[in-house]
Amino acid sequence: MTRFKAIISYDGTDFAGFQIQDNGRTVQEEIEKVLARLNSGTPVKVHGSGRTDSGVHALGQVIHFDLPSLRDSEKLRFALDTQSPDDINVLQIEQVSDDFHSRFNKHSKTYEYRLTTTRAANPLTRRYSYHFPKLTKVDAMRDAAALLVGEHDFTGFTAAGATVEDKVRVITQADVVAVSSSELILRFSGNGFLYKQVRNMVGTLLKIGSGKWEVGRVSEIIAAQNRDLAGPTAPAHGLSLVEVRYES
Amino acid sequence: MTRFKAIISYDGTDFAGFQIQDNGRTVQEEIEKVLARLNSGTPVKVHGSGRTDSGVHALGQVIHFDLPSLRDSEKLRFALDTQSPDDINVLQIEQVSDDFHSRFNKHSKTYEYRLTTTRAANPLTRRYSYHFPKLTKVDAMRDAAALLVGEHDFTGFTAAGATVEDKVRVITQADVVAVSSSELILRFSGNGFLYKQVRNMVGTLLKIGSGKWEVGRVSEIIAAQNRDLAGPTAPAHGLSLVEVRYES
Numbered sequence: 001m002t003r004f005k006a007i008i009s010y011d012g013t014d015f016a017g018f019q020i021q022d023n024g025r026t027v028q029e030e031i032e033k034v035l036a037r038l039n040s041g042t043p044v045k046v047h048g049s050g051r052t053d054s055g056v057h058a059l060g061q062v063i064h065f066d067l068p069s070l071r072d073s074e075k076l077r078f079a080l081d082t083q084s085p086d087d088i089n090v091l092q093i094e095q096v097s098d099d100f101h102s103r104f105n106k107h108s109k110t111y112e113y114r115l116t117t118t119r120a121a122n123p124l125t126r127r128y129s130y131h132f133p134k135l136t137k138v139d140a141m142r143d144a145a146a147l148l149v150g151e152h153d154f155t156g157f158t159a160a161g162a163t164v165e166d167k168v169r170v171i172t173q174a175d176v177v178a179v180s181s182s183e184l185i186l187r188f189s190g191n192g193f194l195y196k197q198v199r200n201m202v203g204t205l206l207k208i209g210s211g212k213w214e215v216g217r218v219s220e221i222i223a224a225q226n227r228d229l230a231g232p233t234a235p236a237h238g239l240s241l242v243e244v245r246y247e248s
Numbered sequence: 249m250t251r252f253k254a255i256i257s258y259d260g261t262d263f264a265g266f267q268i269q270d271n272g273r274t275v276q277e278e279i280e281k282v283l284a285r286l287n288s289g290t291p292v293k294v295h296g297s298g299r300t301d302s303g304v305h306a307l308g309q310v311i312h313f314d315l316p317s318l319r320d321s322e323k324l325r326f327a328l329d330t331q332s333p334d335d336i337n338v339l340q341i342e343q344v345s346d347d348f349h350s351r352f353n354k355h356s357k358t359y360e361y362r363l364t365t366t367r368a369a370n371p372l373t374r375r376y377s378y379h380f381p382k383l384t385k386v387d388a389m390r391d392a393a394a395l396l397v398g399e400h401d402f403t404g405f406t407a408a409g410a411t412v413e414d415k416v417r418v419i420t421q422a423d424v425v426a427v428s429s430s431e432l433i434l435r436f437s438g439n440g441f442l443y444k445q446v447r448n449m450v451g452t453l454l455k456i457g458s459g460k461w462e463v464g465r466v467s468e469i470i471a472a473q474n475r476d477l478a479g480p481t482a483p484a485h486g487l488s489l490v491e492v493r494y495e496s
Contacts, residue, residue, distance in 0.1 A: 124259060124307065
């Protein structure tokens with residue numbers, strides 16, 4: 001048995017998320033289909049570093065899977081890349097030790113949320129960037145993002161029905177980056193994110209960036225641990241999982 | 249009668265080009281539909297600075313049209329933008345003099361051709377950037393692009409069936425710009441381009457950039473005025489009309 005780690009990217013538009021489910025096309029299912037074909041029809045189970053929700057993209061999702069024998073990594077990458085559907089790409093594959101696990105090995109993740117801030121939308125980014133022309137207070141949004149950094153209980157920013165018990169997470173980076181005069185990126189890094197946490201943080205920052213709420217609202221939401229105080233969940237199509245980094 | 253000039257953008261993926269035709273959805277047709285609605289049902293004819301082919305995008309196409317009475321430009325822009333389909337945006341509208349004509353007024357145009365050069369494609373740019381991982385000689389491609397600048401007969405770079413008689417055009421800019429480690433833009437400006445000229449120039453530059461042809465091939469094609477010497481027409485989806493500039 002040989003274990004492989006792969007870095008993949010996908011356009012989330014036409015997926016019901018990463019993880020296999022009864023209804024809807026998923027990334028995991030599409031990759032498992034190709035791997036089974038490359039494995040003489042024997043099923044291969046794919047494990048991801050975590051789920052991404054329906055409509056969320058990835059530029060650097062990490063998966064792992066086992067094959068019965070050693071393969072040339074680049075040949076395997078090429079086969080998996082070219083035989084996958086057009087909205088999935090395989091950037092890199094390497095052989096890893098048998099105890100590597102994409103989800104359970106300690107890692108941090110970076111997400112980016114793209115905003116198009118021009119009056120009219122941009123037809124070439126509209127699938128991957130949320131058109132939000134009402135940003136008048138970018139500096140306030142930047143100050144509010146900084147308040148998210150650190151170790152906090154993020155109950156106020158997760159979906160109401162989230163089942164995980166411990167909602168304390170560490171955010172190491174929450175930056176507002178002006179990519180051009182027409183595009184902003186909100187970039188978040190941390191040791192783990194709760195269900196819908198990033199999109200709820202973005203929804204809150206957009207309320208602040210459009211002058212509806214004050215900067216301090218972020219601290220109130222963290223302190224109160226109350227989802228009702230946070231902004232609406234920002235649309236999925238602006239969000240991408242850009243990197244998963246493992247401690248070596 | 250009041251004449252309006254508008255700057256529009258569109259995702260060319262689902263259009264059979266800019267100009268109305270019997271078969272297939274077109275940009276002109278979609279905009280005329282909305283304008284008629286905004287004009288109490290009376291048809292409004294839209295004129296573009298030029299056609300773009302099926303699948304080609306625009307970030308700054310210019311059109312003009314007439315309405316029977318004066319309108320507030322921003323209200324008109326907003327109405328046209330929001331009532332147009334999602335793959336068309338209206339960036340700017342201004343009232344112009346009655347003798348302005350988007351096509352016949354002297355102007356220059358800038359096109360950009362986007363290339364994704366990484367081994368695997370990028371799922372978030374694949375609709376708007378041609379995946380071409382075989383570029384080993386970017387400097388040669390840059391030198392070859394420079395040979396296109398100037399006044400030349402571009403017969404060798406136009407489609408065989410092109411009907412226009414005078415094939416002399418002036419190219420003022422032909423740059424190869426590295427946007428990131430994974431993306432290149434080929435940018436062409438000039439006083440007019442022949443049918444498929446840009447995509448044929450790109451196809452030729454890609455032959456040179458991948459080491460198949462020498463830099464001097466560009467001069468040979470110009471001198472011989474022979475389409476058979478040029479490279480294949482590069483795919484439409486990498487190309488965008490980014491700007492139309494009028495002499496004032």
